[in-house]
Amino acid sequence: MEGLPKTLAALSRALRERDFSPVEVVGALLKRVEADETNAFITVTGEKSREAAARAEKEILAGEYRGPLHGVPVALKDLIFTEGVRTTMGSAFFEDHVPDHSATVARKLEEVGAILIGKTNTHEFAYGPTGDRSHFGPTRNPHDPARITGGSSGGSGAAVAASLCYGALGSDTGGSIRIPAALCGVVGMKPTFGRVSKHGVFPLSWTLDHVGPLTRTVEDNALLLNALAGFDLEDPHSADRPAEDFTRNLERGVRGRTIGIPKEFYFEHIEDEVEARIRETAEVFRSLGAWVQEVEIPNLSQTLKAQRLILAAEAYAVHEERLKTAPEKFGEEARQRLLDGERPKAHRYANARRQGLLAAREFDAVLESVDIILTPTLPIPATRIDERETNIGGHEERIPSALTRLTGPTDLTGHPSLSVPCGATAAGLPVGLQLIGRRFDEATLYGYAYAYERAASTQAL
Amino acid sequence: MEGLPKTLAALSRALRERDFSPVEVVGALLKRVEADETNAFITVTGEKSREAAARAEKEILAGEYRGPLHGVPVALKDLIFTEGVRTTMGSAFFEDHVPDHSATVARKLEEVGAILIGKTNTHEFAYGPTGDRSHFGPTRNPHDPARITGGSSGGSGAAVAASLCYGALGSDTGGSIRIPAALCGVVGMKPTFGRVSKHGVFPLSWTLDHVGPLTRTVEDNALLLNALAGFDLEDPHSADRPAEDFTRNLERGVRGRTIGIPKEFYFEHIEDEVEARIRETAEVFRSLGAWVQEVEIPNLSQTLKAQRLILAAEAYAVHEERLKTAPEKFGEEARQRLLDGERPKAHRYANARRQGLLAAREFDAVLESVDIILTPTLPIPATRIDERETNIGGHEERIPSALTRLTGPTDLTGHPSLSVPCGATAAGLPVGLQLIGRRFDEATLYGYAYAYERAASTQAL
Numbered sequence: 001m002e003g004l005p006k007t008l009a010a011l012s013r014a015l016r017e018r019d020f021s022p023v024e025v026v027g028a029l030l031k032r033v034e035a036d037e038t039n040a041f042i043t044v045t046g047e048k049s050r051e052a053a054a055r056a057e058k059e060i061l062a063g064e065y066r067g068p069l070h071g072v073p074v075a076l077k078d079l080i081f082t083e084g085v086r087t088t089m090g091s092a093f094f095e096d097h098v099p100d101h102s103a104t105v106a107r108k109l110e111e112v113g114a115i116l117i118g119k120t121n122t123h124e125f126a127y128g129p130t131g132d133r134s135h136f137g138p139t140r141n142p143h144d145p146a147r148i149t150g151g152s153s154g155g156s157g158a159a160v161a162a163s164l165c166y167g168a169l170g171s172d173t174g175g176s177i178r179i180p181a182a183l184c185g186v187v188g189m190k191p192t193f194g195r196v197s198k199h200g201v202f203p204l205s206w207t208l209d210h211v212g213p214l215t216r217t218v219e220d221n222a223l224l225l226n227a228l229a230g231f232d233l234e235d236p237h238s239a240d241r242p243a244e245d246f247t248r249n250l251e252r253g254v255r256g257r258t259i260g261i262p263k264e265f266y267f268e269h270i271e272d273e274v275e276a277r278i279r280e281t282a283e284v285f286r287s288l289g290a291w292v293q294e295v296e297i298p299n300l301s302q303t304l305k306a307q308r309l310i311l312a313a314e315a316y317a318v319h320e321e322r323l324k325t326a327p328e329k330f331g332e333e334a335r336q337r338l339l340d341g342e343r344p345k346a347h348r349y350a351n352a353r354r355q356g357l358l359a360a361r362e363f364d365a366v367l368e369s370v371d372i373i374l375t376p377t378l379p380i381p382a383t384r385i386d387e388r389e390t391n392i393g394g395h396e397e398r399i400p401s402a403l404t405r406l407t408g409p410t411d412l413t414g415h416p417s418l419s420v421p422c423g424a425t426a427a428g429l430p431v432g433l434q435l436i437g438r439r440f441d442e443a444t445l446y447g448y449a450y451a452y453e454r455a456a457s458t459q460a461l
Numbered sequence: 462m463e464g465l466p467k468t469l470a471a472l473s474r475a476l477r478e479r480d481f482s483p484v485e486v487v488g489a490l491l492k493r494v495e496a497d498e499t500n501a502f503i504t505v506t507g508e509k510s511r512e513a514a515a516r517a518e519k520e521i522l523a524g525e526y527r528g529p530l531h532g533v534p535v536a537l538k539d540l541i542f543t544e545g546v547r548t549t550m551g552s553a554f555f556e557d558h559v560p561d562h563s564a565t566v567a568r569k570l571e572e573v574g575a576i577l578i579g580k581t582n583t584h585e586f587a588y589g590p591t592g593d594r595s596h597f598g599p600t601r602n603p604h605d606p607a608r609i610t611g612g613s614s615g616g617s618g619a620a621v622a623a624s625l626c627y628g629a630l631g632s633d634t635g636g637s638i639r640i641p642a643a644l645c646g647v648v649g650m651k652p653t654f655g656r657v658s659k660h661g662v663f664p665l666s667w668t669l670d671h672v673g674p675l676t677r678t679v680e681d682n683a684l685l686l687n688a689l690a691g692f693d694l695e696d697p698h699s700a701d702r703p704a705e706d707f708t709r710n711l712e713r714g715v716r717g718r719t720i721g722i723p724k725e726f727y728f729e730h731i732e733d734e735v736e737a738r739i740r741e742t743a744e745v746f747r748s749l750g751a752w753v754q755e756v757e758i759p760n761l762s763q764t765l766k767a768q769r770l771i772l773a774a775e776a777y778a779v780h781e782e783r784l785k786t787a788p789e790k791f792g793e794e795a796r797q798r799l800l801d802g803e804r805p806k807a808h809r810y811a812n813a814r815r816q817g818l819l820a821a822r823e824f825d826a827v828l829e830s831v832d833i834i835l836t837p838t839l840p841i842p843a844t845r846i847d848e849r850e851t852n853i854g855g856h857e858e859r860i861p862s863a864l865t866r867l868t869g870p871t872d873l874t875g876h877p878s879l880s881v882p883c884g885a886t887a888a889g890l891p892v893g894l895q896l897i898g899r900r901f902d903e904a905t906l907y908g909y910a911y912a913y914e915r916a917a918s919t920q921a922l
Contacts, residue, residue, distance in 0.1 A: 206815055236818040313807030317815075320808065346774030346810035347781065347802060353814075354667055354778075357697040 004028055008166040008220035012068040015060060022053040022060070022071035022115060029073050029117055029164060038140045038149070038158035042078045043086050044118040049073065052115045059113070068223050070113030075159050075168040077152075078119035079126055080211070081200040082106050089202050090122040090134035090152075092329045093322060103200025104232045105169060105211055112227045117165050120155025124334040126171055126204045127315055128152055129179050129403040132385045133333050140385070141184060143429055147382040150183035150403060152176040152204075156214045157184035167215040167224045171201060173208045174311055175377075175407025178419035181214050182377035182432025185421045187221045187449070188214045190407075192440045193414030194239030196225075197232035205314035206237070207353075208307065208411045218420065218449040222246040225442060241440055249447030255289030259448070260370035265300040266406055269395040270379035277423045277431040278376045284455050285374070285448070295366045295373065300409055303359040306352035307412035308404075313349050316341030360413035360439075367415075367438045372448050376406055377419040377432035410436055418445045420452065465489055469627040469681035473529040476521065483514035483521070483532030483576060490534050490578055490625060499601045499610065499619035503539045504547050505579040510534065513576045520574070529684050531574030536620050536629040538613075539580035540587055540663040541672070543567050550663050551583040551595035551613075553790045554783060564661025565693045566630060566672055573688045578626050581616025585795040587632055587665040588776055589613055590640050590864040593846045594794050601846070602645060604890055608843040611644035611864060613637040613665075617675045618645035628676040628685045632662060634669045635772055636838075636868025639880035642675050643838035643893025646882045648682045648910070649675045651868075653901045654875030655700030657686075658693035666775035667698070668814075669768065669872045679881065679910040683707040686903060702901055710908030716750030720909070721831035726761040727867055730856040731840035738884045738892040739837045745916050746835070746909070756827045756834065761870055764820040767813035768873035769865075774810050777802030821874040821900075828876075828899045833909050836867055838880040838893030871897055879906045881913065 004025060005011040014020045026049050033044055056071040076082060079089045081099040083106075088094045102110070109116070121139045123131050131154025132138035139154035141147040142162040149158045153170025157180025160168050170177040172190040181188025189212045196211045203209055213224035225246045232238040261282060267275060282292050316323070319330075319338050327335055366373065379392055383399050390399050410417045415436050422433040433452070437445040465486060466472040475481045487510050494505055517532040537543065540550045542560040544567075549555045563571070570577070582600045584592050592615025593599035600615035602608040603623040610619045614631025618641025621629050631638040633651040642649025650673040657672045664670055674685035686707045693699040722743060728736060743753050777784070780791075780799050788796055827834065840853055844860050851860050871878045876897050883894040894913070898906040 206811070206818075233822075236822055309807065310811070314811040317808040317811040341808060342806065344807035345803065346770065346805035346807050347778040349807035349810040350667070350771070350775040350778040361697055 007217045008072055008215060008223060009217065011072055011166055012223070015071045016065060018060070022056040023050065025071070026050055026053040026073055026115060026117065033118065033164050036162060036164055037145060038142055038162055039137050040120055040139060040155040040159040040162065040164055041075070041118040042088055042090070042121050042136045042155065045085060045116050048085070049115055049117045056113050056115060066113035069109065069227050071115060072167070073115045073117040073165050074109060075118050075120045075156060075165040076106060076116060077156050077168070077170050078122050079171065079202040080106055080169055082116065082119065085119065087119065088135065089126070090124045090136060092135045093326070095135060101200060104197035104234060105228050106200065108227055114227070120153070120159050120168055122155060123152035124331050125319070126152040126173065126176060127334050127337060129175055129400050131180060133331050135331070138385050141382050143185065144382065146384055147429070148183065148385055150179035150382065153214065154180045157181055157186060160184070160186045160214045160216060167213055167220055169211060170214050171204070172210045172212060172411060173204045174307065174404040174411055177212050177214060178377050178407045178417060178432065178434060179403050181419040183382040183430060185430030186214050186216055187218055187421070188212065188419045189221050189225060189442065190410065190417045191225060191229065191442055192416045194237055195241065195440065195442070196228045197230070197235045197238050199232050199234035203318050205311045207314065208311055210411065218446055218453050219247060219250060222250065222446045244443065246443050246446055249443045250450040252447045253288065254285060254448055254451045258291040258293060258370045259285055260293055260295035260366055260373045262297050262373060262375060263294050265297070266375035269392045269397065270376055271381070271392055273425045274376050274379060274381065274431050278433060281422045281433050281452060281456070282374060284452055288451055288455055293370065295370060297362055297366055299359065299362065302355055303409045303412055304405065306355040307408040309344055309348055309352045310412065312341035313344055356412040359409065363413050363415050363436070371444055373436040375434045375436065377434040378403060378406060381425050381429035381431060406434065415439055416442045416445055418449055420449045422456065468678045469533055469676060469684060470678065472533055472627055473684070476532045477526060479521070483517040484511065486532070487511055487514035487534050487576060487578060494579065494625050497623060497625055498606060499603050499623055500598050501581055501600060501616040501620040501623065501625055502536070502579040503549055503551070503582050503597045503616065506546055506577050509546070510576055510578045517574050517576060527574035530570065530688055532576060533628070534576045534578040534626050535570060536579050536581045536617060536626040537567060537577060538617050538629070538631045539583050540632065541567055541630055542661040543577065543580065546580065548580060549596065550587070551585045551597060553596045554787070556596060562661060565658035565695060566689050567661065569688055575688070581614070581620050581629055583616060584613035585792050586780070587613040587634065587637060588795050588798060590636055590861050592641060594792050596792070599846050602843050604646065605843065607845055608890070609644065609846055611640035611843065614675065615641045618642055618647060621645070621647045621675045621677060628674055628681055630672060631675055632665070633671045633673060633872060634665045635768065635865040635872055638673050638675060639838050639868045639878060639893065639895060640864050642880040644843040644891060646891030647675050647677055648679055648882065649673065649880045650682050650686060650903065651871070651878045652686060652690065652903055653877045655698050656702065656901065656903070657689045658691070658696045658699050660693050660695035664779050666772045668775065669772055671872065679907055679914050680708060680711060683711065683907045705904065707904050707907055710904045711911040713908045714749065715746060715909055715912045719752040719754060719831045720746055721754060721756035721827055721834045723758050723834060723836060724755050726758070727836035730853045730858070731837055732842070732853055734886045735837050735840060735842065735892050739894060742883045742894050742913060743835060745913055749912055749916055754831065756831060758823055758827055760820065760823065763816055764870045764873055765866060767816040768869040770805055770809055770813045771873065773802035774805055817873040820870065824874050824876050824897070832905055834897040836895045836897065838895040839864060839867060842886050842890035842892060867895065876900055877903045877906055879910055881910045883917065
């Protein structure tokens with residue numbers, strides 16, 4: 001089946017035109033999944049997927065077309081609850097856990113006819129950016145199996161990059177969608193806080209968690225977000241915003257519009273090859289007629305510190321009972337990190353939350369003078385599995401810290417942040433570009449990313 | 462000048478009709494303030510007030526009428542910054558502090574022509590519901606000088622009740638507007654969180670603080686809120702809501718509409734005389750044609766506990782530096798209470814914040830089936846100055862805890878809550894009725910309160 005369409009958008013057209021049937025597409029993908037060496041999936045829904053494909057096929061043939069995701073195979077990070085399908089959080093605690101209800105996002109995808117083909121591997125309880133600590137084994141980077149996918153949504157990154165599905169959902173608390181997107185060379189969107197429901201998604205940190213899509217192309221990503229976004233009474237953090245079409249700006253172009261590049265923080269301690277790729281993207285935008293100007297976003301180190309403190313405290317709150325009753329069931333790394341979250345004082349959390357509000361206002365202020373902010377997604381390309389220390393031009397840093405350093409701030413402020421592939425290192429490891437936009441303005445991010453993707457031909461496939 | 466109008470609304474009409482001049486009104490009030498025995502004011506703006514009155518008089522005579530607050534004397538709690546006028550927070554730290562800028566609410570009142578006549582006494586740093594701990598001495602209840610006004614906005618409650626001004630602003634973090642309103646027998650509104658700017662208001666607890674008006678009547682309160690409400694970029698918690706007229710529902714009546722009375726929590730451990738007054742108000746509403754039904758709001762004890770933990774942690778965060786560098790400058794009670802806020806852990810704060818979100822949803826759910834929720838404002842009437850223990854029908858409780866028990870929950874959830882006088886005990890101590898409404902629906906609260914006030918003739922004057 002090498003003839004399968006490469007993008008979700010192309011598959012969607014082919015399914016609608018009946019050039020392909022959902023059954024053959026799902027069959028072909030399940031074969032690929034069988035041969036997968038990235039360990040992208042914890043659970044493959046095989047028979048259920050085939051049945052869903054048969055239903056979709058019947059509906060499409062009967063003219064009951066549900067829209068661009070009808071018959072499209074997708075995967076869900078294995079902390080998104082699926083009724084009747086095991087959901088493990090990558091943890092021994094839940095290795096046999098079969099939820100009795102589905103997450104809102106799982107239901108939404110089902111309603112528009114998407115076909116679940118499996119549950120993707122996740123760093124244990126989503127608490128780690130490397131993707132190599134899961135009760136079900138590490139995920140491996142499709143570009144180099146000795147290297148990490150990044151995490152925590154590592155299985156979703158690998159599955160999309162290895163063409164095992166046409167899109168996958170992840171969750172992002174400190175970068176967990178954008179990190180695997182960047183390291184695996186796919187498109188990953190952390191939407192605005194509140195944009196996508198978290199009901200039925202196992203929490204890592206209530207006030208920082210975001211759910212969003214990973215896909216091969218920008219258009220595919222916008223199509224998936226169309227199905228995911230929307231107010232949900234079941235999620236106390238859900239924002240009551242009207243539905244919109246996130247593909248509406250794809251053809252809008254960037255001529256005469258303005259991009260901000262931060263002077264500090266985002267370009268400190270980053271690898272030369274990464275910096276080179278990012279500077280090249282700025283040139284591409286300039287060549288497309290955009291203005292590129294320097295901007296200043298103050299206090300980002302404090303913002304990152306605040307994000308990390310809140311994450312630690314909330315993760316401890318989520319897992320307190322388990323840590324007390326069955327500490328041995330956690331992996332060593334997760335347990336240690338969780339226990340660290342017991343110590344901070346409430347008044348530090350209060351100050352951190354305050355810093356989050358101030359930081360959000362600072363991003364808002366910068367985004368009044370520019371349309372989007374352009375940064376690297378990560379300071380480094382994929383490191384080796386199990387590796388934990390890195391040296392970036394003389395700067396020693398723990399890899400988990402390096403991986404979340406540039407993504408963490410907007411998990412605290414809530415601004416939408418999109419990672420887009422922007423070439424590779426000499427060793428062939430993907431590099432990711434991060435675009436940060438105004439709150440609830442994902443459509444503009446997609447517009448810029450689409451223009452860039454076209455001009456630079458950097459699609460994952 | 463016994464002929465001075467008794468309400469803000471009546472004064473407003475008299476000023477517009479030129480039956481009174483701002484200069485004579487301010488002069489008369491300043492005389493009353495001189496004779497005040499409640500210790501309502503920390504600073505009286507005397508000469509400045511007279512100058513402002515002269516300006517207002519000139520403008521009104523010249524036909525430059527600025528609206529219903531033009532020429533109306535008001536007072537501000539002494540933690541609301543006033544450019545060039547001492548602002549002390551009731552604390553030795555700030556006894557000579559003259560701000561170089563005004564709070565947004567102070568500027569707004571000035572813009573509509575209101576005349577500041579002084580800064581009202583506050584419990585030290587607003588951290589106490591009794592109003593009897595201030596660097597400038599306790600405030601005394603106009604109904605019994607041996608008793609507390611309640612706090613922390615005790616000076617505002619006393620000043621309005623003693624007719625020393627036509628309205629005063631307070632702040633409410635655990636009940637600090639509604640408590641003195643109830644104990645002094647005036648109307649006090651804690652608006653929806655985000656409705657009124659806190660820029661330039663000294664914080665007690667960033668995520669719980671609210672600013673709002675105390676007045677003699679419901680109509681007066683709505684008129685003041687009209688001038689205060691509105692989005693303010695300078696306040697990171699400000700909500701971007703359109704301006705509205707809060708008097709618009711005053712004549713709407715309650716016939717056929719529905720009031721909810723909670724079964725639990727709000728009627729546990731309250732004094733018989735208080736309960737009797739509240740049950741009587743329900744009868745008044747019934748006689749006006751409203752439906753009164755029981756409602757259930759779960760987990761309120763947890764909500765209150767969460768509100769108290771967040772308050773303690775944030776108050777410590779606000780005062781950490783002062784506690785370390787000059788602990789002796791705090792009063793003993795404030796220092797001890799602040800120091801208690803150092804201890805809680807961040808994960809407890811995280812859980813408390815979560816509980817706040819869930820509680821907000823629970824209030825929202827109840828307020829889908831009823832228009833408003835009716836409760837007592839307080840379980841007890843005014844206690845004696847310096848008294849700290851009470852016994853409510855056999856239930857032993859610290860007075861500060863008793864005073865904030867029924868007001869605290871909606872400081873956490875953000876729902877607007879209005880305290881309205883509803884008669885008195887046999888000893889002549891005022892009792893307050895609390896009306897809780899939908900978020901950003903203060904107008905409905907005023908509508909109900911106005912209907913009640915008319916029917917029961919319970920105006921402060």
